[in-house]
Amino acid sequence: MKKKLITAIAVAAMAVSLAACSSTKGGGDASGAAASGDCNVGISMPTRSLERWINDGEQLQKQLKDAGCTVDLQYADNKTDQQISQIQNQVAGGAKILVIAAVDGSTLGPVLDEAKAQNATVIAYDRLINGSKNVDYYATFDNYKVGQLQGQFIEDQLGLKTGAGPFNLEPFAGSPDDNNAKFFFSGAWDVLQPYVQSGKLVVPSGKAPASDADWASIGIQGWASDKAQAEMDNRLSSFYTGGKKVNVVLSPNDSLAIGIEASLKSAGYTAGADYPIITGQDADKANVKAILDGTQAMTVWKDTRALGDRVFQMIQSIKNGQQPETNDTTTYNNGVKVVPAYLLTPEVVTKDTVQSKLIDSGFLKASDVGL
Numbered sequence: 001m002k003k004k005l006i007t008a009i010a011v012a013a014m015a016v017s018l019a020a021c022s023s024t025k026g027g028g029d030a031s032g033a034a035a036s037g038d039c040n041v042g043i044s045m046p047t048r049s050l051e052r053w054i055n056d057g058e059q060l061q062k063q064l065k066d067a068g069c070t071v072d073l074q075y076a077d078n079k080t081d082q083q084i085s086q087i088q089n090q091v092a093g094g095a096k097i098l099v100i101a102a103v104d105g106s107t108l109g110p111v112l113d114e115a116k117a118q119n120a121t122v123i124a125y126d127r128l129i130n131g132s133k134n135v136d137y138y139a140t141f142d143n144y145k146v147g148q149l150q151g152q153f154i155e156d157q158l159g160l161k162t163g164a165g166p167f168n169l170e171p172f173a174g175s176p177d178d179n180n181a182k183f184f185f186s187g188a189w190d191v192l193q194p195y196v197q198s199g200k201l202v203v204p205s206g207k208a209p210a211s212d213a214d215w216a217s218i219g220i221q222g223w224a225s226d227k228a229q230a231e232m233d234n235r236l237s238s239f240y241t242g243g244k245k246v247n248v249v250l251s252p253n254d255s256l257a258i259g260i261e262a263s264l265k266s267a268g269y270t271a272g273a274d275y276p277i278i279t280g281q282d283a284d285k286a287n288v289k290a291i292l293d294g295t296q297a298m299t300v301w302k303d304t305r306a307l308g309d310r311v312f313q314m315i316q317s318i319k320n321g322q323q324p325e326t327n328d329t330t331t332y333n334n335g336v337k338v339v340p341a342y343l344l345t346p347e348v349v350t351k352d353t354v355q356s357k358l359i360d361s362g363f364l365k366a367s368d369v370g371l
Helices: 004-024 030-036 051-066 079-094 109-117 144-159 179-196 212-218 225-237 252-268 284-294 304-319 351-359
Strands: 040-045 069-073 098-099 121-125 136-143 167-172 249-251 299-301 341-344 347-351
Touching: 004 098, 040 051, 051 069, 051 252, 069 079, 079 098, 079 109, 098 304, 136 144, 136 304, 144 179, 144 249, 144 284, 144 299, 144 347, 167 179, 179 212, 225 252, 225 284, 225 341, 284 299, 284 304, 299 351, 347 351
Parallel strands: 040 069, 040 098, 098 121, 121 136, 136 341, 167 249
Antiparallel strands: 299 347
16 A cells, blocks of 8 residues: 555656646747746748848847857758748757748748647748748838838939939839738839829830739749849840930849849940939848949848847747737738737938948948948
8 A cells, every 4th residue: 555655646746747847848929938938949041142141040049049049040042842841840849939031921831830839939030921820920120111212212313203204214023922022012113103104204124013913023033133134134135225225223122133233234334324223122242332333322221130139039028928029010911810010110321321321330341342
């Protein structure tokens, strides 16, 4: 009888212990993370081919490691299947918080189901993940504002408000599988389309979407510079003969701008008063050099250090059992739910402000851009 009693006590103690372990490890929401103090984070970035994703991933990884977190940083080479596999491995490795910049925001639903089954909290990083109820938070910049700044810059530089024109415009849009691309284009097109309709902006190629909703018809898959260059080559050779010149190119980001600028160079365009106005986004080093050289007019700067800081703060809140701060709970509907978001403010950088905004802030070194 004594042996049976001891055995019963031991079994009961083991059950209590197991229940306690389950309680401390369970729950991907803020309360679950707080109970364990768990900070096992999987970071999934889309590619190393763009400078900004390398910087974003490595910065956040360092912040988290310095705070004592376990971190697994992966890059998916712009391959959806590879990203899904990497996220699965992170979940299997015990990640309780996932930070995901999606290659294709419409394909991650099943893997996020797996993540939620393991009580992981999901933060969409700068690209909204669509079609899943398991996206908990979204951190990004005001992407409509990015495009709006590009459109307003073109409007101001050409004097469109005062009736100047007509000017030849060639608009581009971002990757059709990137949810942000529609916001970029909508912001710019809402400014520029009225001038297209009035004839102050003319699109010789005909690549002028009838509405914001048609933006993907001129999208460049994967934000690829070489595809943008090939598209611009085709437009120039087909629609700009007999001395006709392009006056302005709406480029939603810097990687497309680099390809467009290469195409213009091969067609004989050189920096100067008659060089086309070209927009951009991200403040990549090569593009800042182009701005200083006069072959790109501007870039919209999103200080990704601030975005990384915001996501780091979100993770700390989740870990401590608190709701992360958000400032937009209405805009970002992923088709299943409105995802609570934190939006940061982008800024325009031109040749005159490279030093004050990018160099003096420490975002870039002067030597990075030939200063």
